Amino acid sequence: MAKVEGPILLWVQNWLRQDWLDGPVTVFSTLGNAGMLWLVLCALMLIFPRTRRAGALGLAALAMGFLLCNGLLKPLLHRARPWLVVEGLTHLVTPGDTHSFPSGHTCAAFAAAWTWRRQLPRRWMGHIGMVAAVLMGLSRLYLGVHFPTDVLAGAIVGIFAAWIMGKILGTSRKRR
Template identity: 30%
Template structure:
């Protein structure tokens, strides 16, 4: 419990604004319906967003997760293992939840509705029952928490949170998910990753200084 508390304090630059935003989202959920929130966000499209968000959403993809783990090998082996293990764990939890809830994505949910919906041009809009929770959001928030944890300058947590939020918003902007989906994905990733880092990141075997090595240091030493 002490390690969990200590690690949580390290993540304050990420956690404090995130919790504030989470409260705002919950207030919106109380005041407005799922449909109202979806159509409001769907009405906020603009030309630059139609270009930006399809690229931004890829920051929460499997490819980006793999690239992040590989790049961290040049920072330290410990950082790479923490990132990879956290992503694997949150994914292993998220995938069964998608199958359990079997929630329709917006395109399928509104299939019988006559109200017009804007879809971003040249973007494949999924229409299946694996909407809840959002996998891209889980991936983005997992990476953001780990990066805040391993980065010496903790104020970078604000930047990591912003990037994760942009990924989450991109999923709604492109009609791939509802607000509920990305909110649940962010909570799942944040809670599970913090608990995992508090336990796994403090295992005795990580005290071996060799974990602080990296591919870049090894190359320089040679």
């Protein structure tokens, strides 16, 4: 798979990376370490009655996503990080572990965003979350720390985590 995905990452590195963009992308991606950005946003939602359910379900989805992604799949699959197997690829940050499949940052982002999309009182709020989740996944490619399939799998696992927690805890919500 690295033979197919490696050239994509090299193209991103050689054609899309820009010095002026490295800092902002790094900062945004770093905010996703351990799901911190999404955890903080969910916790803030607990303060307000209209967003409390979205915050609580978001925290549950984040926990489920973490268990599935970091507790089960990464240790089970042991896929090496791209810079370790793609010749000429450089990474802009060094993750805490050497396993890349699936992307934990992307999983957390999609677990929270999918929940918000279903639970927040205004549709546009969920759309902002989904855009942020897509940007998180793209940032992981830009930084050279994940293959495209890592990011795709992270998104799928995150959405699954949000869906399963919604089923377990209930998700009825009237949208406006």
